[in-house]
Amino acid sequence: MNSIKRFNAQRFFLLIRNEILLNRGNFLIFFAVIWGILLLRLIITVGPPNNIKIYGGNYSFFIFFSAYIIFEKAFKEVHDESKGTAWFTLPASMFEKYVSRLVFSIVASTAGIAILFFLFTAISEGVYRFLFGSVNAVALFNPFNKDILLKTVLCLILVSPFHLGVIYFRKNAFFKTFLSLLIYLLFLCLVFIAALKIYLGDVIHGFLTMSDPVGTIPDLFIENDTLAQTWSITKWTAHITFWYLLAPLCWVIGYIRLKEKEV
């Protein structure tokens, strides 16, 4: 019974439908701006047309920022009294409301950018062929390329703490999240250094200077079995945490935070 109350597929799809219908105008503008940027980039890189990869580094940048901007726009209203009241009192569970917007922002950004890049490269290639008769002027964008898929997943993981920031911070969420992450990373570095000093105090002097016969810190890890094992476990934990836990954790905390949010 509880699960029925918490999740109802019909309501979930109604919420998704409403997101699409209420935001289609904004999307057109947003994607038109990205199209314009790509066009500008293409014009700047015009030279002998030879398989130009106009999407190159742009893809990750656009995926990251569109996933952030669409999510930010969707959840901005939870901090706004007049808009938030309507959203919080809409008859759907918080789980349905939150997940529908999360899924919507992820799908809209990734699928939107992928389709846009594909269309852009295809049309550019067509124009090149028409104007210059050349073939393979612009490398056709393939969203299912392994590298592209990996970049997409990486961007979604990197943007997830910023999604949490949107729900936590009322104003300037991006910069506040960025600063929070910096402070958190600094803290992790300090913990790492403190651990090294505690366990390897006899071979490390000053901040991180090694005693001469020992060599560098990586040498130490290779030469000492226990340290090598610890290092390997640490790396494995970091890998799992980053690739599999970070994004779900941020999204779950975001959901809990929303449940506790007052307007």
Add this chain to the structure above:
Amino acid sequence: MIEIKNLSFAYKREKLFSDLNLSLTPGGICGLLGKNGAGKTTLLKLMSGLLFPQGGNISIMGKNPSKRPVDFLQELIFLPEVFDLPPVTPEHYKMLYSPFYPRFSAERFNSFLEQFEITGKKKLSTFSYGQKKKFIIAFGLATNGRLMLLDEPTNGLDIPSKSQFRKAVASCLEDDRIFIISTHQARDLESLIDPIIILDEGKIIFNQSNEEISSRLKVSYRSGPPEQEEALFSEKTFEGYTVVMENHDHEDSHIDLETLFNTVVNNTAKISSLFQDGGIR
């Protein structure tokens, strides 16, 4: 229907409610009156689950509003004083949001829109404040929700619209439905609200039906100032004095909301003891 027990709530360090109790049954249009900052809007927000109590509990139709359960939200319409409508037409709005309300009546919705003279295909965002308010009231009434919380609903409405509002609300009153209307515009809703709840300094100092009020209080108009002992409240007007007294001889008299409010706020202890038997809370 609504049971509030020992409710306490504070904004940061500013205590608003402590040990507030209130019990309301369906089938009425409750008028929630109070000075600015008395806590009317906060109480409505607590009832709608937008704010959470810091102590005590609220139970509405057996549900805890803080948990925002779907079956509670399907029965709730909360019209805040400041609200926002998306840039869509009324028909489009109905298509977007009516499926969330299982008892929504499209027929009633269209009839209310007609009553409120909202026609055409203009976008809601281009409507005036009063038109927006009429639209959202029409939608809310058409949902057939059992709990309607309206915060200053007549603010921004023109004179004909106020009368249309009264008619629309009166036509929707049913035995299993409750309206709670918070207002400063006492005269606008005078004929509509019963019972009357007065909130002052975070406490409910008065909660009585119109019948109870007229059986215990009477109003008379004098040319000169009244005797200190007989008057619960008196006010100088252009023509003389309006005097509120105990209704010892059970005379028929009508006390307007503004006078009642001033009487209660200025003479809380005496009014409280006078209504003791009637169950002042």
